[in-house]
Amino acid sequence: MVGTLQVRGRHDLVxxxxxxxxxxxxxxxxxxxxxxxxxxxxxxxxxxxxDNRMSRRPISDEELRHLTLMSQVFGNxxxxxxxxxxxxxxxxxxxxxxxxxxxxxxxxNADRRYTYSSPVVQAILGHQPEAxxxxxxxxxxxxxxxxxxxxxxxAAMEAxxxxxxxxxxxxxxxxxxxxxETSGIAVHDERGQLVCYRGSHRDVTRERDLESxxxxxxxxxxxxxxxxxxxxxxxxxxxxxxxxxxxxxxEVKDNDPVRxxxxxxxxxxxxxxxxxxxxxxFSRRQVLHVQDLDLNEVVREMESLLRRTIxxxxxxxxxxxxxxxxxxxxxxxxxxxxLHLAINARDAMGDPHQLFRSTEIRQEVxxxxxxxxxxxxxxxxxxxxxxxxxxxxRKHVGMTAGLYAVLRISDTGVGMPREVRxxxxxxxxxxxxxxxxxxxxxxxxxxxxKQMGGHIxxxxxxxxxxxxxxxxxxxAAKQAGKPASKGKExxxxxxxxxxxxxxxxxxxxxxVRMLQTLGYRTVQARHGVEALEVCQSHPDPIDLVxxxxxxxxxxxxxxxxxxxxxxxxxxxxxxSGYSSEDTVGGKTIGVDTPLIQKPFTREQLAxxxxxxxxxx
Numbered sequence: 001m002v003g004t005l006q007v008r009g010r011h012d013l014v015x016x017x018x019x020x021x022x023x024x025x026x027x028x029x030x031x032x033x034x035x036x037x038x039x040x041x042x043x044x045x046x047x048x049x050x051d052n053r054m055s056r057r058p059i060s061d062e063e064l065r066h067l068t069l070m071s072q073v074f075g076n077x078x079x080x081x082x083x084x085x086x087x088x089x090x091x092x093x094x095x096x097x098x099x100x101x102x103x104x105x106x107x108x109n110a111d112r113r114y115t116y117s118s119p120v121v122q123a124i125l126g127h128q129p130e131a132x133x134x135x136x137x138x139x140x141x142x143x144x145x146x147x148x149x150x151x152x153x154x155a156a157m158e159a160x161x162x163x164x165x166x167x168x169x170x171x172x173x174x175x176x177x178x179x180x181e182t183s184g185i186a187v188h189d190e191r192g193q194l195v196c197y198r199g200s201h202r203d204v205t206r207e208r209d210l211e212s213x214x215x216x217x218x219x220x221x222x223x224x225x226x227x228x229x230x231x232x233x234x235x236x237x238x239x240x241x242x243x244x245x246x247x248x249x250x251e252v253k254d255n256d257p258v259r260x261x262x263x264x265x266x267x268x269x270x271x272x273x274x275x276x277x278x279x280x281x282f283s284r285r286q287v288l289h290v291q292d293l294d295l296n297e298v299v300r301e302m303e304s305l306l307r308r309t310i311x312x313x314x315x316x317x318x319x320x321x322x323x324x325x326x327x328x329x330x331x332x333x334x335x336x337x338x339l340h341l342a343i344n345a346r347d348a349m350g351d352p353h354q355l356f357r358s359t360e361i362r363q364e365v366x367x368x369x370x371x372x373x374x375x376x377x378x379x380x381x382x383x384x385x386x387x388x389x390x391x392x393x394r395k396h397v398g399m400t401a402g403l404y405a406v407l408r409i410s411d412t413g414v415g416m417p418r419e420v421r422x423x424x425x426x427x428x429x430x431x432x433x434x435x436x437x438x439x440x441x442x443x444x445x446x447x448x449x450k451q452m453g454g455h456i457x458x459x460x461x462x463x464x465x466x467x468x469x470x471x472x473x474x475x476a477a478k479q480a481g482k483p484a485s486k487g488k489e490x491x492x493x494x495x496x497x498x499x500x501x502x503x504x505x506x507x508x509x510x511x512v513r514m515l516q517t518l519g520y521r522t523v524q525a526r527h528g529v530e531a532l533e534v535c536q537s538h539p540d541p542i543d544l545v546x547x548x549x550x551x552x553x554x555x556x557x558x559x560x561x562x563x564x565x566x567x568x569x570x571x572x573x574x575x576s577g578y579s580s581e582d583t584v585g586g587k588t589i590g591v592d593t594p595l596i597q598k599p600f601t602r603e604q605l606a607x608x609x610x611x612x613x614x615x616x
Contacts, residue, residue, distance in 0.1 A: 034059060036067055038075040046078060104180070104201040110194060112137045112153060124180070124203050126173030142169040142177055160186050160194055167204060179205045206395060234276045235577040236504045238599035241269040243510040246602035247517065266601075273599045292475040293327050295383050295405050296320040298334055306379075309339065310346040314377040321384035327405045328475035333448045334407075340445045341409045341468050342379060348413025348466060349377045375412040375465070382408040388471065399455050403474060410467040416460040424458060492610035493519040496543035500524045501531040501559065502575070503551040507598075511546070514602040515609075528554025528562070535568055542570045544613055549576045573612045 038046035048071045050059070059067075104124050107116035117132040125132075125140065132140075138150045149168045156163045163184035169177045184199020245266035252259045299318060307316055327334070386406045393399040416424070425446035445468075449456045453473045460466040498520050502508035505526075512522045523538060525531035528551060535542055545563070549556040560572050574595045596608045 036071040107198045140170045235598035240506045317380045319382040324383045326475040327472045329452045345411035380410045404471040407470040412465045415462040498544045501547035527551045528559030545572045
C-alpha cells in the first residue's frame with residue numbers, strides 16, 4: 001500500500017493516509033483520511049475519523065489543529081456522557097437495593113436531618129419518605145430514650161466515626177412503638193471533609209419481643225421450680241397438721257374449750273393447703289386428671305356460678321363457637337382458669353382505687369377512662385377453633401403450628417399499663433393494697449395453661465379493657481373420659497391390710513395412726529426397696545399399697561412396676577405432694593389412676609381408700 005503515516009503530538013494519535021489508501025480499501029473518491037484519537041484524562045477510548053470525500057482537497061495543518069482540538073472536546077463530552085450513564089446505572093442499582101431491602105436505608109447531614117429515606121420507612125413507621133426528609137433522627141425516637149440516643153449519635157458524628165450499632169425505640173404513625181437497630185458510616189469528600197452519614201435502620205421489634213418472652217418464660221420457670229419445691233415441703237408439713245387436727249377433733253367433745261382452737265388450727269391449715277395448691281399450679285407440678293372435654297359444655301355448666309360471682313351489675317355474654325374442637329385436659333383446672341379470669345375481670349370493672357395501690361397508676365387510669373368514656377360493664381367469654389400457622393408460632397415461644405381450641409375472656413374494665421402487664425403472671429405480684437389479694441390468681445392460670453401444653457397472651461389498653469386469649473391443645477381421637485368419683489365425705493372403716501410407703505417419718509407415722517383408728521391393719525416402709533421386701537416377707541396378703549410418688553432409692557412408679565413384675569395384684573393408691581417427671585405417666589395421670597394429693601385429712605384419706613378397695 002502506497003501512502004504516508006504521520007504522527008502529530010505526543011498525546012494525540014493522528015494518522016494521515018495518502019490517496020492510494022482509498023483505492024486499496026475500495027473507498028472511491030477519498031484520497032485522504034485522518035483518524036484522531038479521542039482522549040480524556042490521558043485515556044484513549046475512541047477514534048475521530050475525517051476524510052476529504054466532499055472537498056477533494058488536501059487537509060491543511062490549520063484544519064488538522066482544529067480537528068485535534070475538536071477531538072479533545074468530543075472526548076470530554078463522551079467521557080461525561082459515559083460517566084452520567086454509569087452514575088444513572090449506579091443510582092438505579094442503589095434504588096433497587098434500597099427499595100427491595102427489608103431495612104430502612106437513610107442519609108443524614110451533620111445536623112442529623114434526613115436528606116434521603118428509602119420507601120421501606122412506610123412499612124416500618126407508617127410514614128412516606130417525603131414526611132421523613134427534613135426531620136431529625138431523634139424526632140422519631142420515643143421520649144424516654146431520646147436523650148441517651150442523641151448523646152451516642154452526637155459523640156460518633158462529631159468525631160467523624162461510624163455510628164455503632166445500637167437499638168432505639170421509634171414511634172409508629174399509629175402510636176405504637178417499634179424497635180429499630182441503627183448503624184451508619186461517615187461519608188467524606190476528596191478533601192476529607194464530612195459530607196453526610198449513610199446507614200440503615202433494621203426492624204428488630206419481633207426479635208426483641210421473642211427475646212423478652214423467652215427471658216420472661218425462663219424467669220417464671222425458675223420461680224416455679226422454687227415455688228414447687230417449697231409447696232412440696234409445705235404439703236408434708238400440712239399433712240401432719242391437718243391429720244393431727246382431724247385426730248384431735250375425733251377425741252375431744254363438742255363442749256371441750258380446746259375444740260375451737262383445734263378447729264382454728266385446721267381452718268388455717270386448709271387455707272395454707274389451698275395456697276400450696278396454687279403454688280403447685282403455677283409451678284406446673286400439680287397432678288392433672290386428664291379427660292376429653294367439650295369446652296363449650298364447660299362454659300355452659302359454669303354460667304350460673306359466674307353470674308353469682310361477678311354480680312348483677314356486670315353483663316355476662318357467652319359466644320360459643322359452633323366448631324370448637326374438643327380438648328384434653330383436667331376439667332377442674334379449666335374451670336379454675338375461667339373462674340380466676342372472671343374474678344380478675346370483675347375487679348377490673350370495679351373501683352380503680354381498690355385495684356391499684358399506686359397513686360400514679362390510679363391517676364393514669366382515671367385519665368384514660370375519661371378520654372375513652374365510661375363503658376357498660378360487660379364480661380365476654382368466647383370459644384372458637386383456630387388454625388395457627390408457622391408465622392404466628394414464630395412470634396410465640398414454645399408454640400407449634402396446628403389446630404387449637406381458643407378460650408377468650410374480655411372485660412370492659414380499666415385496662416393495665418405496661419409496667420403491670422410485664423409482671424402480670426409472676427407469683428405474689430399484685431397491684432392492690434396489702435391484704436386485698438395474694439397475687440397468685442393469674443400466676444395460677446399461667447401455670448395451669450402451660451402444664452396443659454397451651455399458651456396464654458394478654459391484650460390490654462388503659463381505659464379500654466383487657467382480653468385474655470388461651471390456646472389449648474386438642475384431645476386425641478378416643479372416647480371421652482368421665483370425671484373421677486368424689487367419694488363419700490364421712491370416714492369409712494375397714495379391716496384390710498394396708499402397706500404405707502412414705503419417706504417422711506412424720507407423714508408416714510401419722511398416716512399409720514389415722515388408718516389404725518379406722519380399723520385397718522397396717523405395715524410400713526420408708527421407700528420402694530424396703531416395700532418390696534415387706535411385700536415378699538409379710539405373712540398375710542397386702543390388700544392395698546398406699547405409696548408416695550417421690551422417694552429416695554426407688555420412687556413410687558418404679559416400685560409398683562416391680563411389684564407387678566413379681567405377680568403381686570395388690571390394689572394401689574398413689575400419694576403426691578406434686579407431680580413431676582417421675583410421677584405416673586409423666587406430668588399427668590389418667591382419670592382412672594387412684595391418687596390422693598397432700599395434704600389430706602383423715603376423712604379424705606378414709607373415703608379415697610374405701611373407694612379404691614371397693615372397686616371391682
